[in-house]
Amino acid sequence: MAAMSYLVHSEEDRRHLLEAIGAADIEELFSSIPASLRLEALDLPPGLSELEARAELEKLANENRVPGCTCFLGAGCYRHHVPAAVRALVSRGEFLTAYTPYQAEASQGTLQSIFEFQTCICELTGMEIANASLYDGPSALAEAALMALRLTGRTRILVSRGVHPQALEIVRTYASGPELQLECLPLHEDIGKTMAGVSSLDPAVGAVLVQQPNCLGVVEDLSHLAAAAHAVGALLVVSVNPSTLGVLEAPGRLGADLVVGDAGVFGNTPSFGGSSVGFLACRQEHLRQLPGRLVGQTVDRDGRRCFTLTLQAREQHIRRARATSNVCSNHSLNALAATIHLALLGPEGLRERGEICLERAHHLQIELCRQPGVRPLVTGPFFYEFALDLPVPARDFCAEMRGRGIEPGIPLETLEQGQDPVLEHPRPNALVVAVTELNPPEALAAYLEYAHEVLLLLTEKRECL
Amino acid sequence: MSRTSELEPLVFEKSSPGHKGVDLPASGVPGQEIRDLLPGVELRRQAPRLPELSEPEVVRHYTRMSQLNLSVDSSFYPLGSCTMKYNPRLHEELAALPGFAELHPYQPETEVQGVLRLMYELEQMLLRVTGMQAATLQPAAGAHGELVGVLIIKAYHRDQGEAHRDTVIVPDSAHGTNLASAAMVGYRVVELPSSRRGLIDLRALEAALSEHTAALMLTNPNTLGLFEEDILEVAAMVHRVGALCYYDGANLNAIMGKTRPGDMGMDVVHLNLHKTFSTPHGGGGPGAGPVAVTTQLAPYLPVPVVRRIAAGEGDGETQAGGERFTLDYNRPLSIGRVQGFYGNTPVLVRAYAYLLRMGAEGLRQASEDAVLNANFLRSRLSRLFPSPYNGPCMHEFVLSAASQAEGGVTARDVAKRLLDFGFHPPTVYFPLIVPEALMVEPTETESRATLEAFVTAMEQIAREAREQPQLVREAPHTTVIRRPDEALAARKPVLRWQ
Numbered sequence: 001m002a003a004m005s006y007l008v009h010s011e012e013d014r015r016h017l018l019e020a021i022g023a024a025d026i027e028e029l030f031s032s033i034p035a036s037l038r039l040e041a042l043d044l045p046p047g048l049s050e051l052e053a054r055a056e057l058e059k060l061a062n063e064n065r066v067p068g069c070t071c072f073l074g075a076g077c078y079r080h081h082v083p084a085a086v087r088a089l090v091s092r093g094e095f096l097t098a099y100t101p102y103q104a105e106a107s108q109g110t111l112q113s114i115f116e117f118q119t120c121i122c123e124l125t126g127m128e129i130a131n132a133s134l135y136d137g138p139s140a141l142a143e144a145a146l147m148a149l150r151l152t153g154r155t156r157i158l159v160s161r162g163v164h165p166q167a168l169e170i171v172r173t174y175a176s177g178p179e180l181q182l183e184c185l186p187l188h189e190d191i192g193k194t195m196a197g198v199s200s201l202d203p204a205v206g207a208v209l210v211q212q213p214n215c216l217g218v219v220e221d222l223s224h225l226a227a228a229a230h231a232v233g234a235l236l237v238v239s240v241n242p243s244t245l246g247v248l249e250a251p252g253r254l255g256a257d258l259v260v261g262d263a264g265v266f267g268n269t270p271s272f273g274g275s276s277v278g279f280l281a282c283r284q285e286h287l288r289q290l291p292g293r294l295v296g297q298t299v300d301r302d303g304r305r306c307f308t309l310t311l312q313a314r315e316q317h318i319r320r321a322r323a324t325s326n327v328c329s330n331h332s333l334n335a336l337a338a339t340i341h342l343a344l345l346g347p348e349g350l351r352e353r354g355e356i357c358l359e360r361a362h363h364l365q366i367e368l369c370r371q372p373g374v375r376p377l378v379t380g381p382f383f384y385e386f387a388l389d390l391p392v393p394a395r396d397f398c399a400e401m402r403g404r405g406i407e408p409g410i411p412l413e414t415l416e417q418g419q420d421p422v423l424e425h426p427r428p429n430a431l432v433v434a435v436t437e438l439n440p441p442e443a444l445a446a447y448l449e450y451a452h453e454v455l456l457l458l459t460e461k462r463e464c465l
Numbered sequence: 466m467s468r469t470s471e472l473e474p475l476v477f478e479k480s481s482p483g484h485k486g487v488d489l490p491a492s493g494v495p496g497q498e499i500r501d502l503l504p505g506v507e508l509r510r511q512a513p514r515l516p517e518l519s520e521p522e523v524v525r526h527y528t529r530m531s532q533l534n535l536s537v538d539s540s541f542y543p544l545g546s547c548t549m550k551y552n553p554r555l556h557e558e559l560a561a562l563p564g565f566a567e568l569h570p571y572q573p574e575t576e577v578q579g580v581l582r583l584m585y586e587l588e589q590m591l592l593r594v595t596g597m598q599a600a601t602l603q604p605a606a607g608a609h610g611e612l613v614g615v616l617i618i619k620a621y622h623r624d625q626g627e628a629h630r631d632t633v634i635v636p637d638s639a640h641g642t643n644l645a646s647a648a649m650v651g652y653r654v655v656e657l658p659s660s661r662r663g664l665i666d667l668r669a670l671e672a673a674l675s676e677h678t679a680a681l682m683l684t685n686p687n688t689l690g691l692f693e694e695d696i697l698e699v700a701a702m703v704h705r706v707g708a709l710c711y712y713d714g715a716n717l718n719a720i721m722g723k724t725r726p727g728d729m730g731m732d733v734v735h736l737n738l739h740k741t742f743s744t745p746h747g748g749g750g751p752g753a754g755p756v757a758v759t760t761q762l763a764p765y766l767p768v769p770v771v772r773r774i775a776a777g778e779g780d781g782e783t784q785a786g787g788e789r790f791t792l793d794y795n796r797p798l799s800i801g802r803v804q805g806f807y808g809n810t811p812v813l814v815r816a817y818a819y820l821l822r823m824g825a826e827g828l829r830q831a832s833e834d835a836v837l838n839a840n841f842l843r844s845r846l847s848r849l850f851p852s853p854y855n856g857p858c859m860h861e862f863v864l865s866a867a868s869q870a871e872g873g874v875t876a877r878d879v880a881k882r883l884l885d886f887g888f889h890p891p892t893v894y895f896p897l898i899v900p901e902a903l904m905v906e907p908t909e910t911e912s913r914a915t916l917e918a919f920v921t922a923m924e925q926i927a928r929e930a931r932e933q934p935q936l937v938r939e940a941p942h943t944t945v946i947r948r949p950d951e952a953l954a955a956r957k958p959v960l961r962w963q
Binding site: 005006007009014016022023026029030031033034036037038039043044047053056058059060062063066067071073075077081083085088089092093096098106107108109110112113115116119120122124130132135136138164166172173174177178179219222249253254269274275276287293294296297299301304305307308311313315317318319321322323330332333334336339341342345347348349351352355358362363381383398407410414417418440441444 | 472473475476477480484485486487489490491492493494495496497499502503504505506507508509510512513514515516517518520523524526527528530531532533534535536537538539542544547549551552553555557558559561562563564565566567568569570571572573576577578579580582583590593594605606607608609611612615616619640641642644645646647648649650651654691692694696697720721722723724725728729739743745746747748749750751752767794800801802803804805806807808809810811812813814817818819820821822823824825826827828829830831833834836837838840841844845857859880881884889890895909910911912913941944945946947948949950951953954955958959960961962
């Protein structure tokens with residue numbers, strides 16, 4: 001039986017409406033559809049009741065394994081605690097079921113919260129202006145690359161191999177349309193930082209893209225990279241994990257020209273990678289080329305301060321073919337969740353959260369590197385994600401650890417997923433590990449205990465072969 | 466939106482030094498100096514000026530802010546081409562189940578078979594609704610889907626040795642995103658003037674089509690709410706010159722169970738889950754814009770593709786076993802990725818739940834009721850706000866406030882006056898081909914009582930426009946703010962709190 005609860009009319013209602021229109025039956029209202037195109041019926045099963053649908057979805061949900069506190073997966077999607085107050089506020093119907101705030105008088109709640117989000121992003125990144133959000137970090141990176149090329153009038157993009165291979169792929173996809181050129185900057189094999197000597201950059205390059213921390217977890221030297229980019233008149237685009245910005249210096253103060261990233265680390269659950277919040281921040285002088293929505297402050301006819309969408313002449317609904325981007329709907333509700341979480345954290349909470357993750361990650365790394373044959377993959381400083389070089393294939397290590405209830409990290413080869421390797425050659429023994437405040441000390445202890453056992457087991461197996 | 470609502474200060478203005486809303490446990494590991502953990506790294510010299518509030522203060526602030534919004538939950542929201550239908554609460558609970566919400570995208574496939582199955586089944590259902598052959602759920606919004614679709618078209622032509630095709634044609638009634646998406650992929654865009662009846666003009670199309678045409682992008686019904694009766698001929702004409710047909714699915718709510726874009730000859734289709742399929746708009750997203758294509762274009766879909774491996778089949782890598790689902794990265798012709806991971810999963814869960822709940826009958830009924838409601842409103846309002854296209858419509862229709870111009874009343878004024886009646890206004894000034902346009906889409910989840918109340922309000926506004934135009938020109942009168950100065954906002958942009 002179809003979901004009558006999602007439909008409103010009774011048969012009597014329908015009769016009444018048809019009569020008011022002067023139509024004999026509903027089919028008359030579809031008479032403009034040529035007969036040859038008319039469908040008999042959709043080939044879908046009949047609708048389920050709420051009870052049945054819930055049972056069906058719960059069954060599907062239960063077929064997935066919910067990661068616990070022994071999950072150490074990162075690589076662009078970081079698990080963080082979401083306070084209950086965030087969910088409660090974000091699920092309010094007034095936020096959830098509102099539309100894009102085109103009518104300012106009806107949308108001050110949404111508009112003001114976006115203005116607050118924009119402000120938070122500026123504060124975190126050290127930039128002057130931030131947009132109302134984009135889909136995720138990687139698509140924001142791609143938009144920033146296109147923006148940088150518009151600003152410099154050039155057609156070449158340089159991307160560090162420290163940028164997550166999947167994000168790099170997305171930049172490639174966006175660049176393929178207008179047929180822009182893309183080349184990669186290597187990482188230093190031992191240190192793991194992006195190599196960009198001042199003389200080594202091509203003067204035809206308009207945008208240099210780096211990730212902070214990079215995909216091996218290494219904290220890049222942004223001042224150095226900014227100098228290299230600026231020396232050839234290119235713009236430095238930094239994709240930053242904003243979780244680190246209570247401890248690390250803001251990219252805007254280190255010479256970054258465009259700062260992007262994913263604010264989904266605040267207020268949002270991992271959701272299989274689907275609860276992201278892309279952001280893009282720039283300086284005043286670049287404002288006209290910024291894609292995405294912007295909320296601005298103004299006054300109404302009675303002089304009351306209020307907020308409204310502004311500078312819409314950049315956008316698709318006004319500028320159409322000459323818009324800065326096609327982006328329309330973005331990730332507004334996820335951005336609201338991030339804003340609320342940042343309001344709860346404050347500067348102290350942000351720093352504290354960062355330090356907890358930092359301390360635990362370093363503790364785990366040090367202890368793991370005491371295991372025979374385990375070394376850091378690279379020596380550069382790291383924040384809460386690090387890469388290890390194991391004495392055995394990372395995939396085998398992960399399989400054995402999973403059998404013991406630990407999700408120990410992501411093999412670098414999985415991260416690379418058929419793309420060119422991050423370092424010069426493929427490293428099958430490399431593992432990328434993330435540690436957050438969701439991994440308590442007991443989880444770290446369990447990791448260490450099982451890692452010892454598993455490495456022994458796997459090394460013995462190899463020796464037997 | 467309560468008439469007694471007061472504006473809220475900014476969260477930064479409510480900040481009090483030392484207030485904090487989150488308490489975290491200690492790290493529990495031996496402490497170390499941050500400088501020692503991050504040697505040679507530039508550390509934060511000045512803390513970001515985030516607000517300092519306790520949890521109760523944060524809850525109060527955002528609760529009060531929410532009360533300044535109109536929403537589908539509280540009000541009739543007849544925005545044309547937005548399909549502001551009811552957002553079922555069951556779907557919110559289901560999307561929040563830990564078995565979906567807590568999954569990490571890098572968990573091994575064996576651990577996420579439930580969500581992979583959901584994605585596969587959702588794709589299959591969307592293919593049946595649209596009559597297409599293969600799909601991706603990766604795009605995060607309709608415009609993102611358009612980008613994917615146009616990239617697919619470009620890749621296809623390149624592989625056919627037809628990379629010289631550099632033009633995309635759109636009707637002048639098209640959504641702005643269509644043009645912007647084509648331009649983002651490097652295409653030149655040609656706008657086709659609509660016929661007197663508001664449809665695609667076949668002669669103009671014939672003249673515009675050439676060996677340089679890559680695609681025609683259209684929506685059907687179009688943004689005037691009119692079904693393109695010549696759609697089969699249109700598709701045939703486009704295919705005859707070797708170009709492809711792109712279908713913008715924003716208006717799919719008119720035709721579910723009645724006809725399908727695949728049967729119309731469309732090659733690429735995008736859908737808006739946050740329109741037709743009831744997922745909430747969230748104040749501007751997240752949505753999802755799945756793309757469905759014909760078999761010949763399937764190889765170009767973004768990677769990875771969700772594949773079903775039947776029971777007993779192996780895939781060369783693992784043992785044959787029960788039915789299972791996998792993410793297929795072996796797609797040499799794929800246009801690549803457009804999103805970090807696999808799609809906006811929470812939105813996909815909601816849409817899947819909607820399709821399960823509605824079933825074939827429910828979807829058909831939804832489209833019928835949507836078209837019924839739109840025609841009812843049109844039959845009552847088109848006399849008062851006549852537009853050049855007053856005939857029967859599908860799920861939406863366009864009015865014009867041009868006949869109110871005598872009193873100096875514009876479409877904007879009518880929209881603002883509607884706010885005083887507690888309604889969110891229709892879309893205004895779109896489509897561009899109707900002067901003083903008001904685009905109305907009621908959707909199927911509005912009752913007779915609501916429709917009648919809207920008609921009454923519009924009748925009163927029409928009367929006021931004649932008899933007391935100033936009341937309309939100076940509207941709204943009862944909202945918490947009135948007529949923000951948009952010119953000032955653009956001239957002197959203040960885009961953050963200082």
